[in-house]
Amino acid sequence: MQFERITNLELLQPEKHRHLCLGPVQDLTAHFVPIVVSEFAAAAATCPILLTKAAATGEFYAGALFGLKPGESWLENFIDRGGFTPLNVQREGFFITGEHIAIDRNSLRFSETEGELLFDAADQPSTPLRQIQRVLGQLQAGVEATSAFIRALLNLKLIEPIDITLRFDGGERLRLESLYTVSLDGIRDLDDASTLSLFRSGHLQLAHIMNASLKQIPILAQLRNRLLMATP
């Protein structure tokens, strides 16, 4: 049984957090990680990129698939191989609140002993913290750009549900539900004006990257199959 920690948000301030060190990312168990459009190209090289709906609002968001079901994730394996680390993973423990950065004080990334200090001797952000600031900035800009991309797809009716059923040696059958992708047929049927607009905004390229990333699904399935068969 997982012990659920309570989030304890604190505004990041050198006065309070002078002695705090930043350790490595702790939680590599997520099997579906939200990503933004600036990450699509890197993500597509190792993961399927898919859309799904947020449970609370029904809004679409994009994510990279690192495992085929909750509780199974190859995120760690991929990072070790020098693959893609999503911004949302890199930022673990940090949150943006208005103009400021806040941290979850209860996150195991923060301690007084492990890792590098968040602030230098002059109470300025250290190198690791400045890197986090960059990551958060990229995420913030990325979320808006991703929403715009999804809105453009919806307006042109280019989002379609994808039905993925996988069979494994040993008889297990996995059905991935509530996932969506871009319709290539829909893109092909677009009129010239819409196609040009999609190209100029960079959205056409993103759509093709998403589509190409679907080839990662059978690769993920193969990986899982081998691991399942290897386990005694």
Place this chain on the structure above:
Amino acid sequence: MTGMVRPVRKIVIVGGGTAGWLTAGIIAAKHRSRMSAGFSVTVVESPTTPIIGVGEGTWPTLRGTLARIGVSETEFLRSCDVAFKQGARFARWTTGTEDDAYYHPLMVPQAFSQINLVPHWLAKNNGRSFCDSVCPQGRVCDDGLAPKTITTAEFDAVANYAYHLDAVKFAAFLREHCCEKLGVQHVLADVRCTNLREDGDISSVDTEQAGDIEGDLFIDCTGFKALLIGDALGVPFKECGDVLFCDTALAAQLPYPNQMHPIASMTIATAQSSGWIWDIGLPTRRGIGYVFSKRHISEDKAERELRAYLGPNGRNLSVRKINIRSGHRETFWKRNCVAVGLAAGFLEPLEASAIVLIELSAKLIAQQMPVCREVMDIVAARFNAATLYRWGRIIDFLKLHYVLTKRRDTAFWRDNVLPETIPVRLQELLLLWRHQPPWFHDEFDRVEEVFPAASYQYVLYGMGFRTAIEPAALAGDAKAAERAMRETVVHSERLCAGLPRHRDLIRRISEQGLQPV
């Protein structure tokens, strides 16, 4: 055969309201591509005559209809004060006691196409109602839940649903959609008279403000007035007050005590001394009305019963009277004029049949739109046969609710079970059903029945009808039946745990909207 072929290109719909605009939308959407070649749909709407504006219950067919004419469900829900309807709850129809109630839900019984659960339920049900044994929707409605979630796509359902809507806003919404997106022309004018040709066809309608309007096919959506089919073409009206007695309605709109008040997920129809009261919950207010028979109760007494139902919150509410003439035209499509909506006929709104009939009629006209006058009479004959059949089935089904009553407390209920008031076809069906429960291949074999066999099951067995069962005949399906009823229980629990409150979902949709996919 030689001679000029007279193409049918100009469709003139007289009358706005739900009938006029829904028909316009359905035809225009289907024939959009022909508009560049001269096909046109024009709605001639009176600027002075108000629409009836009380039809608020619909069937699940409306989802498909709206999707096909390109409406966004999000916009529809927000513009027309829409709530979700998952069926009807009939209270006090069987014995008249406080706890006498049953559901007619919109979901079909579990495994309906594979097994008829009726005899198995009759054999053993542990006191559980028929609806609760075969379908989760009664429980979902009991708990005040919505039939879908914020992540369900537009027009998709978790539990099958239809809508409750504001009729006036719906007509305005459809008008805007038809004119802006479907190329429908709109003329605001009062029809003064209808001009007939020698052969009896309508050549044009003469209007106050816009002169003469010519057309090839005229659709009469003028409501009870039936200006074209009744007045101009003299098609007689076939009354059915001898079968369905209600001839008057007293309608009111009751506000909620506060904005967070739960919205009922179904139409509530509560039997009274001489009729029944409808209660339709929109997000903004409840539409409530007493449908009764003047032969059995005075208008004053009826109003008192309605006010008793409205309760103290309804004390100062005004009540609007609507006279009802139950029945329908003897024929619906005569010459080049076809009646849709109230102009075609009217029956008490016990099962919200009016709007679904508009959809079915408009769909038939759109799908079989005669290309020229020469073939119109052939299509008209088909339309008349199908529509006459449908009206007959609706009358049977509505009468069924009355015939099954065990109430004998007033003349209204006693008179309703007299054999001379029961259509012969219904009498025969009731005899058949005493020995065999209705299922697929019973009488309901037309492609588009208004009420499927499942509806008859819910009403019959909700009202305590007994069909004889042969235990030996059950043995073959017993395991499958048990499994189906077990699955219903599991399904009910899953839905009741996972679906949001109706009021909450409506609010969320108003804020976030639903995704189109």
